[in-house]
Amino acid sequence: MADLLTANKNDNVTLVDALDKVLEKGVVINGDIMIRVADVDLVYLGLRLILTSVSKAEELSGKSFSNPDKEFTPDDIAYIQKLQREIKKAEENIPKLIDLGSPKKTEQGLAQLVLTLLELIRKLMEKEAFRRVKRGSLSQAEVQKLGLSLKAVKKKIQEVQAIFGIKDEDLNLDLGPLGNLM
């Protein structure tokens, strides 16, 4: 009978189905002990507090003092070229790292957490940048710089992802009742 779970169901039975049902469904009647499972709300509460303060800060900083007609300076051009090189380097590097096929599994958990937070900050910055670009208060040169900077950061994050073998969808946290972080 040890294999009841698999033996009796010829159709693609998975462990998951069992867990899904046993832990979530079925009749609840009051015994002397009801063991509660998946009671993880408290962990998420702490995270939620951090998150609200970040988005508040983002909301408050919306001002721009730039001049829309500002020209590209030689410094701007040098900076833009540097960013473009960085992006290219990262783009070339990523497939190589993936081909290497030996992601550093051991540090994966930590890397995932750190990258998730980086990705969150990156997305918040991107949102703020978007807002300013849409407002039309930035010069072409500034928009170009901003866009390339954000792209460079994004590519760098992707590069580190490749090193540790972390997929895009792993860069998230399940906040239970609050849904996903991103």
Add this chain to the structure above:
Amino acid sequence: MDGLYLYCIREKTDTPCFSTKGIDEKEEVFVIPFRELEAVVSKVSFEEFASEEIQKKAREDLNWIKEKAIAHEKVIEEAMRKDDKVLSLIPMRFGTIFKERAGLEETLNKDYLKIREVLDRIRGKQEWSVKVYLKEREKFEQVIKDKNETIKEKEKEIASLPEGLAFFMEEELKEIIAKEINKELNNFAEDIFERLKDFSFDLAKGKLLEKELTGKEKPMVLNVSCLILEDRIEDFKKGVEALDQGINTKGFYLEHSGPWPVYNFSVY
């Protein structure tokens, strides 16, 4: 002191012997008769299960939860089968323990009418699971992109911009596409759900399970439990297999499993 772990309630049988061990993997599983019903239970150490340690494990130790939930399910699986037949029974949620037999009997007595009602309702029916996964996101994405003019125009615009500017547009477009995909996914899932109604006496939509839990690479897009009349099981199987073939071309696949204890249709 011994407590009693309750797995399920069923109508009295003439085979009250179990080969599966109880939740602690040591104690025998046995039945406690009550009128024409019987409660399937095993002894557990009350002190052990009431201890801080176990309570903590039940909240935090996923492996422990997994192991115990499986043990729970296995007992019910055995309880619901007699020869080739599937018996109607009421499965309990994980973790119900009584301090003593008297407490359990009192509960059965108090809930007797409700239990009767559920058993009558589920007689001759089985619970089956249907889960739909998105197999090829690219395929589905392409279908959506192809029929969306806004997206096509944006793509053209982006191609003519310098890299830094294009970045913003690209990110914006990605969001538009993601939203569109979500919308279409919902429509798709809703459509499958409607079609399952044709075979089912009753349906219950479940949570979409995370990939960490399903252990599958592909995301789940629909999770349904169906209550099916016994004589329609074959129709149901043929129906979902046809459905699976139909959705394959759109980048999806479907899995079905059963019969399960009627976890989703026995609440009282």
